[in-house]
Amino acid sequence: MSATVNIATSQSAARFRSLACWGLVIALLPAEMIGLTIRFDMASLGAHTEGAWLLGQSHHLPRVAIASLVAMALFCGRRLRDALIEPQGTQVAWAYLLGHSALFAAFFLITAALVEGAGVSPFASRVLLAVWAATGAATFGLWVATVVPPRLWRTMGRDLAVALSVGLAFGIAAWAAGQATNLLWRPLGKGTLYLVRGLLSLVTRDVVCRPADLVVGTAKFRVRIAPGCSGYEGIGLILVFLSGCLWIFRRTLRFPQAFLLLPLGTALIWLTNALRITGLVAIGSWGSETIARGGFHSQAGWLAFNAVGLGIIFMARRSPLFTVEAQSRNESSFTSPTAAYLIPMLAIVATTMVTGAFSSGFDFLYPLRVPAALLVLWIYRRQYADLRRTWSWGAVLIGLAVFVLWMALEPLHAESRSETALLDGLRRLPRGWATLWLIFRVAGSVLTVPLAEELAFRGYLIRRLQSVHFLSIPPGSFTPLALLGSSILFGALHGRWLAGTVAGLLYAFAVRRRGNLTDAVVAHATTNALISAYVLINGSWSLWS
Structure with a gap:
């Protein structure tokens, strides 16, 4: 029995490492595109060569690519996922990755020559454009070979061809629709x-x-x-x-x-x-x-x-x-488990949007978010069997670790516009109302936000990514893809990709330790309580803005 558990654990760890590498490879292409944009967009503004013009038109490519990827995920995602998460499909093809990196370096140099080169004859410029296009296509092809090794192309060729065709068609259609709006x-x-x-x-x-x-x-x-x-x-x-x-x-x-x-x-x-x-x-x-x-x-x-x-x-x-x-x-929708796990956070989001619409930088109606969330939590209170009335010091330590990480990754910047609006808004309020606003702000951070967000992300989403019947998945049980997907979305919600994603990973492991969703709530509440204390003691209002 012990040997079986060890083998399963080893296989799970190996699969997780493979998927992590695979995810990094997928993120490589967008990172390269962003790097090229940062490096050459400004340089191309003052240039008048054919290469500069071509680069100036390349801003259409990310839009087509994003629309294509969304369409592929929507229409063909399940079949591609089933093929790619097989063990033989999660191994990064390092030879292709090295080839891709070498070609990208060449592509970078050719782009520099096109945009910044001077004294090149028209014929040489056209030859360079052809080489640039061929190198770009080969660079992209080797990236595809890295993500989907050629040995899998035959077995999943039809699915891949359908996905690419559907994705490209929708991507071009979305781009064309965008261009049509300029006329309409x-x-x-x-x-x-x-x-x-x-x-x-x-x-x-x-x-x-x-x-x-x-x-x-x-x-x-x-x-x-x-x-x-x-x-x-x-x-x-x-x-x-x-x-x-x-x-x-x-x-x-x-x-x-x-x-x-x-x-x-x-x-x-x-x-x-x-x-x-x-x-x-x-x-x-x-x-x-x-x-x-x-x-x-x-x-x-x-x-x-x-x-x-x-x-x-x-x-x-x-x-x-x-x-x-x-x-x-x-x-009755009050018996829906999906609603029970999602509506508390949606209530906070909806209240935020409504109160934000009637504010000018400082949301003086923030206190309304707290009773809105508490009301929904009370209505669905019988649906929260995963929230056991027990907690552990380990969860508190995880919350402390997230706080240290969050503060270490918080960018040092000058006073932002939103931070200034928050300070000005508090100063305009009478002292008693300002104190009441701060009390509700802390209560929201420490009580309602951790409950609502943990129900949505660690209670619902991380399990929904594994099964339509998410309650059939015990709390703390997750696949690597579900863990990464829910954590990345958690980071996106908070506007701090790296810190938020790592926080989501740590909160997920807080649940996994004892199979208790309450531990994630306690860890999250600990982090937010420490951040609130830091804000009030040091006046670092940007953490709340």
Whole structure:
């Protein structure tokens, strides 16, 4: 029995090391692209060679690549994942990696010659361009061979070809759609302008509208309908979101009726965009111009997107017109384990977006996040069997380690705009209200945030990445891919990729020690308590901004 456990542990460790190396190799190509951009973008601005022009057009490639990768993951991800996580598929092909590195060095030098070279004849320049393109293609090809060794190409050739074809088609289509918006945004912007004018005329006669330069508002506060305000960005986002949902729920949705959700979402997001601009003008004219230009302008769009997107999916899942087995209206969502683990964090996020929309840098309504989260946690309290009433000093030590790591990786910078806004906001509040705000800020950091985030990431996501029935996975049991995926997303949520990702890894191991989700909550609460103490003692408000 012991020998069997040792063999399984050894195999798991070897597989984890292979997957870690594989993940680093996958991250290598984006890192190289970023390095090239940083090195040559500024140099190409003042150059007038064909090479500089070509490099100037290369900013389209990352957009196509990102859209292609998303499409590949969405439509073909499961088949590729099953092939690539096999033991023979997780070994890094070091010879190809060395070849890729050598070719990338050559590609770097050729790029430098194209952008910064002088006195090169037109013929030599064209030859150099051809060599540059061939070297770039070969560099990319060896990177692909590193990730998917050629010995696997025959066994997974069909899946790989389908994935690449689908991904490339969607990537090019997404890029073409983006280019088309440059031509279509002005007619759409005019439609938005006239709709906003009509909505404003319902509440005031003091309406200013200049279609020639797309300006609308009142005599006191006016806005210009820029491309981003015309509505096409929201339409694009909602179409991508709903298309993904149609694919994810394809086995339970009724087709072709489900395709009606796409024009429905398009119309609703355009209307809510017009309502957003109308609200912006109203707040700027009869409320606070600072709030209108600050929090409301930045948050209202995302509020509209979430309301429309999630509202349509909620409606579709309950409607027999769109869903084969629609959820009964009498069926209580309070019994849903997924909702129990996710809604506490979503309540905090939603409250943050709403209160942020009515603030100008300093969110004086932050205290509302605490009761919002506590209310949801109380409603679902019977669903949290994973939260046992026990804890360990080991969890506290893990929280301390994360605090030390977080502080070590916190960038040293001058006072930021958000930090200044926080300080100014506290100073403007009466002393008693400022003290109350700080109490709720600490309570949110130490109590509600650790509970909500650990339920979402270590309670739900890390297990959902292993099984649709996530409760069948014991707390603390995870695969390397689930561990890395949930931790990277945790880091992204906090805006500090490295520190947040490592913190997610350590909190996951806090659960693994005893199979107790409460240990992750205690570790997280310890980290946040120490950060709060550091902020209050040293005045390092950037940690809260």
